[in-house]
Amino acid sequence: MPWLSIAMLLLFGLLFLAAEVIFIPGTTVVGLVGFVLLAVGIWMGYRDLGTPLGHYALVTVALVAGLIVYVGLRPKNLSRVALTSVNNASVDDVRRADMPPGTLGRTLSALRPAGTVLFGAERREVVTRGEFVAAGSDVRVLAIEQNRIVVAAA
Template sequence: MLLLFGLLFLAAEVVFIPGTTIVGLIGFALLAAGVWFAYRDFGSATGHILLVSSLAVTGLMIYIGLKPKNMARVALTDVNNSHVRDARLPDVQPGTTGRTLSALRPAGTVLFEENRREVTTRGEFVPAGTEVRVLRIEQNRIVVESVA
């Protein structure tokens, strides 16, 4: 039984949950205990047979489990081709005008053509619906002022 469970744990490590190591170590310990008990209780002839057969079955499981075709079934092969707009490369340039969607106290949301952007003022409050102009881009902040 120890040999059977040891092989099952090793199979689970190689095929189903590769990389966990704990399950593989438990399987190896069960195999080693099973072989040791076989030598102790059944003699060296039976111990040799079980040792060689355990090594052969374990080697075969590892060979089959680590084949690229079999690994492709359980490996993550999806490729993420999406992208994120880089805030360091602003699409809103200084001098661009837009209309506030929320009150700027001193930060809020402005609509530039079709683009909603979070902006800030130099400290003044600007009511919603006011036209604003971009003064400068500071790192990842868009600084605006009221056009009025």
Template sequence: MDWLTIATLLLFGLLFVAAEVIFIPGTTFVGFVGFVLLAVGIWFSYRDLGTPTSHFILGGAAVLTATLVYIGLRPKNLNKFALTEVHNNYVHDARRPDVQPGTAGRTISALRPAGTVLFDNDRREATTRGEFIAAGTPVRVLRIEQNRIVVEQA
């Protein structure tokens, strides 16, 4: 085997390890393939190029692989891929309604038969009993059915 094949195996091995550590961390398959390519390239170098050259190749591959792992696993680089924001938003649950039957509101969107209604600066999804109501129409709450607010035109 010639030196070009060995260099290609080593290059692709390092590329696969770099892809595993930097771009797609956690898949392990890509990293495993990279380490196998590196091992095969080093084994062929010992077989075909001689011991002194192969020691140099082994040391270089070890240093480059360790550098890639170090760069990829630094906290600064991991934070680029990690979810670090905390969202404290919530969704109104109609099963525990603060909109009571009889409450008046105004439609923001057309109810066909579902849409958005504004109750005292509070946007809620609401439905009708089947009729269509145009946007901007005053409505009132008829009842709360499980997780739905049912309205009618006021």
């Protein structure tokens, strides 16, 4: 009966390998368990059944595992789990440094320390250097630091 346990090890090893490649790619644990089962099954085949049957088991497992990997890695099967759509959307970048230092504006919200300021007809997100400024107050642009407009109470 050792041939039955060897056959079961090889069968479950191939099933685990198929599950890893075809059904749940990327888990790695299932594939490693399948590989260990295949290795133990082939080793037991050589040990218990002899060299010729061990060779047959090795060649058969190699062919079936190669077929499983080929079927699992075909582009048609990979498209089920791979991102195939392309995002061509764009975002309007409002980080313009067109508020020169000294520009005056009126706060639309309280600056604690960030909030919204109206510069003419343009609404902009601004920050202070840490102080709080009440809504409706006049502010002056101190500087543009990277993508932030830094203001202080006027």
